[in-house]
Amino acid sequence: MINIAPNKLIHTAVSAPGAGKTQALIAQIPSLLSAGRSIVLALPTLGLTDSFVSRLPAGLSYRLINSTTCDHVGSELETALRKKANQLIITTHQSIFAVQPNLLRGWMLVVDELPPVVDFPAFPFEPSELDQLLVNAVEQDGRLHIREGCAGAIETSLATFKAVSAGAERTSMLSKEGACIYECLKDGHPVFIDSEIPNGNRYVRSVVESNCWDTFAAAEEVHVLAASVIGSQFDDFAQVHGFTYARSDFTPAFDGYTSAVTIYPVMPKGRNYSKSAVTITTHGGSATDRQKQGEPLVIDNILKEILQRTIGTPLLFSNNWASFRWLPRGAVHRCSIDSRGLNEYQGETDAILLFGGNPSPSDQLALEFLATKYGRVFRQGFIVTRFLEPSLQAATRTAVRDRSNIRPIQLFVQDGRVAEYLVSTYMPDAVIDWSLSGICPVGEDRRTTVDARRIHVCELFAQGKKNAEIARLTGVHRNTLLSWREEWRLSQAA
Known part of the structure; x- marks a missing residue:
């Protein structure tokens, strides 16, 4: 039996949303097939399939294997991979990572967008x-x-x-x-x-970790098309599993967006957007108070103020808990937070981003488990993948992706983290305007007050005590302990 060395190299095509990564791939498929290559393409959603297929050259042979074309996707895909009956197979992330990894031997695997690598x-x-x-x-x-x-x-x-x-x-x-x-x-x-x-x-x-790394290791060659890789959860786990990167031949040329962009954070400088920060009344009351008194929440006031500044019909990306029942029909285009492939609104110049992405207490416990398991901190990768990257994708559903657009772009974003991420990635010339950030009431900043219990708590962290026991011994709330433990971990790593 011949032992095959695992493939630990991922070719990454990293470029801005709308830069043409998919088209760069499509342009090379015919020559790759003519050279005898076998290609399997994995798309993140079924909704992207029709768009991809419609752009393939006329007469190109391919096989589409997903829940819209067959009842037993797994067995159909495994048979096709085993027999290599078609040189180009198009399927989904979920399907390709569910089959036996060794069936990818001899195949070029192309993954459009970063696949999820962990779920909580x-x-x-x-x-x-x-x-x-x-x-x-x-x-x-x-x-x-x-x-x-x-x-x-x-x-x-x-x-x-x-x-x-x-x-x-x-x-x-x-x-x-x-x-x-x-x-x-x-x-x-x-x-x-x-x-x-x-x-x-x-x-x-x-804590559910993906086995995609076994699939990557088995494939003859792997290409990942994405707007960003470094610093993401994907990157965290790629390092954990010993993978390295090389530039993909499918990387398109990109000279940058040409539109004039202004970014308006809605949270004050230094404050992070969160559900708890915007689901209070302007006087600091809770959502329950609002229901009793009929007073709007901060998030309602934020959106009302934004709408006074928008042009056209803006795109609105928000969590389900932000109902905005008062919003007139047709005032905005309501969009899914996972906006990949949402291209029908690129005539609009304004986008409103009012969704969160901070780890919940349960997520934080899962991140602590992973930190203990692998000896590294995963929190920032979580923020990039669950918050910053979706914000970039949402912002670029607008006319900013249209190279011929000459109208100014307005992006109303959650906080300074998002504004800085957009500027540091693909909008270096954008102007950050803080004029909207005064809507959210600024509470007392307790971070400058040292809690006398903290030194004792850190000593208990060092002894390996669990949060439940520390809470019982010190009276510190578990959510506070989660935050303190993460900061303590970072200080220890430094």
């Missing part, structure tokens, strides 16, 4: 739901494990759940959330169970 599913379970989960799982030292002899029962429960979801006339005791946790247990991912919260529920969460 977390769900609150009511006591009765948790009891159902614990029929086949057991709690031990803050984690859940498959109960001895119950692996088959979990498989059966999942099969029943999937059959019911597909429309079968059967009954499943599993909720969607329970099925997700069972899948994590079945696949060997660590599953954690947190302490009871005031309403009696308990959070169950997992």
Whole structure:
């Protein structure tokens, strides 16, 4: 048996959204196929498939394998990869990373956009739901494990759940959330169970790392097309798994955006955008106060002020919790936060970005687990991937990507982090205007006040104490401990 050295090189085509990475790939496909190369292209969403296919040269042979073309995507894709029946296969991220990695041997794998490399599913379970989960799982030292002899029962429960979801006339005791946790247990991912919260529920969460690295290592050659790689979660895990980068031949020439861009952060300098910061009233009351008194939230006032400055019909990117029920129909184009492939609005000059991306308390616990496992901090990669990169993608859905555009571009963004990221990546000549940042009330800055308990807490960190025990010993809230622990980790790493 011949041992094949794993491929640890990723060719990256890094350029601005709209610069022509996909077209640069398409232009070279015919010559690559003529040279006998076998290519499999993985797209992030089904929605991007039609756009890609419509741009292929007439007469080019390809095979499309996804949920719109066949019922059993996995088996169809594995058969095609094994037989090399087609020289160009088009599929999705999810599908390509679900097949056996060794089937990629002999294939050039091209991945459009960075694939997700880690997920942190977390769900609150009511006591009765948790009891159902614990029929086949057991709690031990803050984690859940498959109960001895119950692996088959979990498989059966999942099969029943999937059959019911597909429309079968059967009954499943599993909720969607329970099925997700069972899948994590079945696949060997660590599953954690947190302490009871005031309403009696308990959070169950997992850390799900992608096996895409095995697929990359098996492929003959790997190309990744993206707006950014360095500093992302993808980059963090590429380093962990020993991968290096080289410039891809699919990298397009890009001379920069030509439009005049003004960026308006809505948070004051030095303050980060978050749900808690903008879902208070202008007098500091909570969302509940607003419901009682009919007073608008800060985020409502922010949007109202922005709309007085916008031109045309701006693009609005916001979380679901920002309902804006008062917003007149047609006042904005409501857009998904995952805006990759959203190209129908590039006639508009203004974009409004009012979505968050900071780690939740559950995310922070998952990041701590990864930091312990790999000996490195993953927080900044999380911010880049979940917040800064989506903000760049959203901002570039506008006319800024149109080289012939001569109208000024206005980008209303969450905070200084986003403004600086846009300037440091593909908008170096943009002007940052802070005139909107006074809308959000500035509370007392507690960061300048040293909490007397902090020295003791850091000593407990050094002793390896867990947050729950430290909270009991010191009375410091768990959310505060999460922040302090991360800062302590960074100080230790330095």
